[in-house]
Amino acid sequence: MPNKVKFNICNVYYAPIVISVDRSVTFGLPVAMPGAVSIALDPNGEPESFYADGVEYYIINNNMGYSGDLELAMIPESFRTEILKEEADDNYVLVENANAETGSFALLFEFDGDVKKIRHVLYNCSASRPKIESKTNEESREVQTETVTIQARPMANGYVKAKTGDKTNSSVYADWYKAVYLPTAITEAAEVEG
Template sequence: MADKNNKVKYNLKNAHYALITIAEDGTFSFVTPVAMPGSVSISLDANGEPENFYADGIAYYVINNNMGYEGDLELAMIPESFRTDVLKEELDSKGVLIENSEVELASFALLFEFDGDQKHIRHIMYNCSASRPGIEGKTNEDSKEVQTETLTIKATPLSNGMVKAKTGDTTDATVYGNWYKAVYIPAAATDTATTEGEG
């Protein structure tokens, strides 16, 4: 019988974002994920390390300090929808994007996947923020070189502690197939979360 489990992963693709609303009581809801075409690379490092509590001359207790992840998402070009939805740039009546220092950036879930030798591995980071991208470019020389754009992403835990999720070897086929249709919420967390359509 052939092994159906992935042995390797490669090729980032299918990045999506889904705006999140967090109420004062900690409940949260997501809108329908929106595609972010042109994924180039993602590099997220774990943020926070276990800390030892010492007593009786030994490491008496290890404190879990999972503060999420932080790193970069590189895209061919940041979609205009992400600029208006998340970075809160305003599209004026002439179709010009205006950046305003007075606005507060939005939080979002980040979804993406890697190819595998058997099937794609799909991920979600539940509570992300993005810093404004820099402006970078250079003139053409002997050959044209594509200039990518990079978002610095910070993924932090939700009020119920959830940080991320990913599909595995035995993920339910319906859950796997609907990964980009609605943000996946584990059954144990559904009482603090709802999924909304785009409004």
């Protein structure tokens, strides 16, 4: 039975992208980012029309991924050092260096559903530095969250994202957070179904 609704983001992980000397891409092990509050990613790129012979002759696909915000209770120190490239000095103080290049990563997360959680992966993400903000306590305390802006772009092979479906293999579903899922060839899937 398929999900009818989705709600509640949870189980957010990141997996650093490792680029080898020959430019091949692999992913590190997923690392938990506890305290997910919200995620809102808008699609980037709209189909563009090419006109010829007085009609819309061809529609150009322009999928440039997604961009938006990931809000967490607090950004984990591991994300700050591995992805945002803040450096811990000898006293374990995190230092932000303007000359450091931030890292790329896959972002994994899930939404609760009325039947089964829907698991997602965005393959090629970058993140902005979060704002530094807080405010004074008044009559009651209000938790201050941290937000990073995420840019999810297509990988060189064109993959942008993947998500589990109603018929996802149970072992793939169970192992979602053990390693970044990479699609099997579409032809193999068609042979299994046919």
